[in-house]
Amino acid sequence: xxxxxxxxxxxxxxxxxxxxxxxxxxxxxxxxxxxxxxxxxxxxxxxxxxxxxxxxxxxxxxxxxxxxxxxxxxxxxxxxxxxxxxxxxxxxxxxxxxxxxxxxxxxxxxxxxxxxxxxxxxxxxxxxxxxxxxxxxxxxxxxxxxxxxxxxxxxxxxxxxxxxxxxxxxxxxxxxxxxxxxxxxxxxxxxxxxxxxxxxxxxxxxxxxxxxxxxxxxxxxxxxxxxxxxxxxxxxxxxxxxxxxxxxxxxxxxxxxxxxxxxxxxxxxxxxxxxxxxxxxxxxxxxxxxxxxxxxxxxxxxxxxxxxxxxxxxxxxxxxxxxxxxxxxxxxxxxxxxxxxxxxxxxxxxxxxxxxxxxxxxxxxxxxxxxx
Numbered sequence: 001x002x003x004x005x006x007x008x009x010x011x012x013x014x015x016x017x018x019x020x021x022x023x024x025x026x027x028x029x030x031x032x033x034x035x036x037x038x039x040x041x042x043x044x045x046x047x048x049x050x051x052x053x054x055x056x057x058x059x060x061x062x063x064x065x066x067x068x069x070x071x072x073x074x075x076x077x078x079x080x081x082x083x084x085x086x087x088x089x090x091x092x093x094x095x096x097x098x099x100x101x102x103x104x105x106x107x108x109x110x111x112x113x114x115x116x117x118x119x120x121x122x123x124x125x126x127x128x129x130x131x132x133x134x135x136x137x138x139x140x141x142x143x144x145x146x147x148x149x150x151x152x153x154x155x156x157x158x159x160x161x162x163x164x165x166x167x168x169x170x171x172x173x174x175x176x177x178x179x180x181x182x183x184x185x186x187x188x189x190x191x192x193x194x195x196x197x198x199x200x201x202x203x204x205x206x207x208x209x210x211x212x213x214x215x216x217x218x219x220x221x222x223x224x225x226x227x228x229x230x231x232x233x234x235x236x237x238x239x240x241x242x243x244x245x246x247x248x249x250x251x252x253x254x255x256x257x258x259x260x261x262x263x264x265x266x267x268x269x270x271x272x273x274x275x276x277x278x279x280x281x282x283x284x285x286x287x288x289x290x291x292x293x294x295x296x297x298x299x300x301x302x303x304x305x306x307x308x309x310x311x312x313x314x315x316x317x318x319x320x321x322x323x324x325x326x327x328x329x330x331x332x333x334x335x336x337x338x339x340x341x342x343x344x345x346x347x348x349x350x351x352x353x354x355x356x357x358x359x360x361x362x363x364x365x366x367x368x369x370x371x372x
Contacts, residue, residue: 030060037207037222040066044073045189046083047213051196052229054207054222065203072195073212079107080188082130092174093130093181100173110184110191110298111167111174117302118162120322125306126277128164130181131156133275136282157280190255190301193217197253197297209249217253217297234258236288236329236336244329244336245356247348249293255300257308258289258329276309285311286331293325293347316341316361327358 038057041050051069053062081087088107095101103111114127135148135156164178176182193212197219200208207220209229218229228250232243236258247254257274274283290307294300303324307315312330316339319326325343329336338358345353345360353360 030058030063032059033057034059034062037209038062042070044070045077045081045192045213047189048211049073049196049213050209050211051200052209052222053200053205054220055205065200065205068203069196069199072199073192076106076188076192076195079104080110080184080191082183082185089182089184092176095176097176097179100168100171100175102173105172106191106195108167108169108172108174110187111165111182112169113191113298113302114184114187115162115165115167117299117306121303121306121310121318123162123278124276124309124318125186125302126160126162127182127184127186128160128162128180129275129277129280130183132160132277132280133183133185134181136275153280160277160280186257186305187298187302189213189215190253190296190298193253193255193297193301215253215255215297215301216249218249219251221250233291233327233329234289236331245327245338245358247352252293252295252347253297253300254291254293255297255304256289256291257301257304274305274308283309283311287312287315287328288331288336289329290315291327292319293327293344312339317363319343320361320363 034057036056037052037054039050039052040062041048043049051066053065057065077084077087079088082089084090088104092101092103092107111127114125117125118127132153135152159178159180161178161180164180165174165176165182167174189212193210193215194217196210196212197208197217200219207222208218209222209231210217214234216231218231221227222229228248230246231249231254233245233247233256235242235244275281276283287308290304292300292304292307294303303322307318307324307326307328310318312328315328316326318324319341323343324341325347326341327344328339330339338356339361340353340358341361
């Protein structure tokens with residue numbers, strides 16, 4: 001039988017006590033209540049996430065929630081990234097033409113949303129413009145920042161059109177009928193925001209604000225006094241972000257598309273990253289940003305892109321036809337004109353619209369009638 005050296009028993013007892021104390025400290029740290037609202041933040045999708053939760057949480061509960069919604073976002077990235085060769089979307093883009101491909105529920109859902117908005121916007125939103133985006137050096141191909149030739153534009157534009165992608169929502173499958181490159185960057189982030197919200201709902205969280213790279217979704221209130229969450233609509237200019245308008249948000253999401261962050265300049269011309277699928281060219285009008293308020297952030301995300309392509313006048317007519325709550329910021333020299341749709345006024349109220357100095361949109365025929 002092995003005997004312990006003198007003092008060994010005491011050393012073992014001290015080590016055991018230290019281990020118990022360490023476990024107790026670890027447990028107590030997990031159980032530590034956090035000050036509300038709890039903010040969880042980090043990087044994802046080449047951008048950032050910020051999730052604020054007003055429910056009472058311990059450190060351990062907050063960590064578990066963050067791990068859970070990050071798993072949801074990783075699932076979105078694995079399905080819809082154009083930067084990952086192994087993503088479900090990348091595999092679909094490389095699949096043989098005219099062959100049905102079984103796809104995940106998430107990818108089918110996003111393809112179906114994309115088709116609906118492509119049809120409703122008369123092609124202003126189109127996920128088949130991936131090759132055009134790459135040609136203009138805004139996609140994963142990372143081409144040189146130069147203006148494409150008319151011949152190259154014509155070749156790629158000839159392939160564009162959502163009719164090239166057939167989606168069977170019953171059989172959960174899709175196929176490409178032409179060699180188009182499907183790019184979901186105009187809707188995937190919004191879908192990711194919705195997925196985070198759905199996960200938090202499943203966990204019984206009642207108050208939260210999600211900010212996924214500028215796409216935001218609010219549920220419940222900021223505190224027990226039923227203070228609404230407040231979100232900033234960014235001023236469409238270079239430099240440090242500044243809020244043009246601060247708005248209360250309750251059980252609603254908002255997505256903003258703008259031409260002021262991702263662009264390049266050549267020969268004195270400015271080329272924005274938003275491509276008009278109908279012409280193959282970056283948009284050039286004076287509409288700087290569009291914010292769409294919608295219960296689903298995926299729908300808001302896609303509609304914001306479509307309306308930015310259409311421009312202020314046609315975009316507002318489209319918003320009216322589809323009862324969309326929209327805020328547009330339009331360049332007027334060195335300042336911005338803010339105009340909103342009737343549905344925006346219905347949601348936020350005329351008092352707030354007047355307080356913020358925002359102009360309500362009036363249809364051209366109504367302006368003529370008012371002038372008479």
